[in-house]
Amino acid sequence: MTATTKKTNKGAIEVDSDGPKSIIVIGAAEHNLKHIDVTIPKNTLTVVTGLSGSGKSSLVFDTIYSEGQRRFIESLSPYARQFLGMLEKPKVDFMAGLSPSISIDQKSVSRNPRSTVGTITEIYDYLRLLYARVGEPHCPQCRKKIEPQTSQQIVDRVLRLKEGTRIMIVAPIVRGRKGEYRKEFKDLMKKGFVRARVDGELIEIEEGLSLDRYFEHTIEVVIDRLSVAKKERARISEAV
Incomplete structure (x- = not known):
């Protein structure tokens, strides 16, 4: 890592070539600021507090944010700058460590x-x-890591389980949504499904089944339940 020296009316300031780890403000004099010096560490949550009229907004919005936006606009092409317009440089002797900034006014x-x-x-x-x-x-x-798999890859992976392992093949119907889902259960019954896993609990699908409409639910229909065996390849493939 190398360092460069920046001269200000406060003296020389050394800045790392890969950028300072803080936002450095020297001689801020925007509005009611009296040539103050501030160092704000990056990658932390910093709160600026003080009495009304002490210069909080002048420092944060009119100096740091304004200069960050001005430098960002200057880095754009001349074609892009013509649509954004140029911002005036705030009254400050020296600033370093700025990045493109976002400002949210408390009133908006x-x-x-x-x-x-x-x-x-x-x-x-x-x-x-x-x-x-x-x-x-x-x-x-x-x-x-989650990666896409073909139906054949899923079947091969299931068959690599220990012989006799009990498995349950399910398909998602609802994930983390509120509702009674009477219609969904009725449609599943018409299609011949008899079981579902609701919020992690296995239940029988029956006429008039509904859930609490004010809570989020996860519904998975049970396609098949069986023991792993090579002779069951066709059955597993059909379920998948």
Whole structure:
């Protein structure tokens, strides 16, 4: 790691070539700030508190956020910048360690109790797409990587179990949703299914069966129950 030296009216400041581990603000004088110096560590939750009029918003919004946005816009192409416009540089002698920033004003926060920084700023949709396309899902219990399998691969994997092992083949109907599901149970009966696993408990499917509508439920219909044996390959294949 190498370091470079930045000169300010406060003296020389050494900054790592791969970026400082903190946001460094020297000589902030925006609005009612009196040339203050601040060092804010990265990758932590930092709260700025103080009396009304002490300069909290001037430091956070009008200095740090404003300069982060200004530098981000300057990094874009001239074509993109013409649609965004240029921001004025805040009154500050020196700043380092800034990244593209997001600001949420307390007056604009949604009243929805389920809102988060991601949903309010609309980056949630991009993060969801990123995890879906680039992420590698793993089982939360055994930690093994989840990969798509063909029906034949599933059957071969089942047959590798110890001879005589009892297995139950189920298919998901509902996962973590509220409702009574009378219609779903009635349709399963018409198709000839007699058992289902509801919230982890095995039950018989009967006429008029319904669940508590105010609780979330997970319903899996039982396709077959059998013991592992090579002679059962056709039966397992049909169930899968």
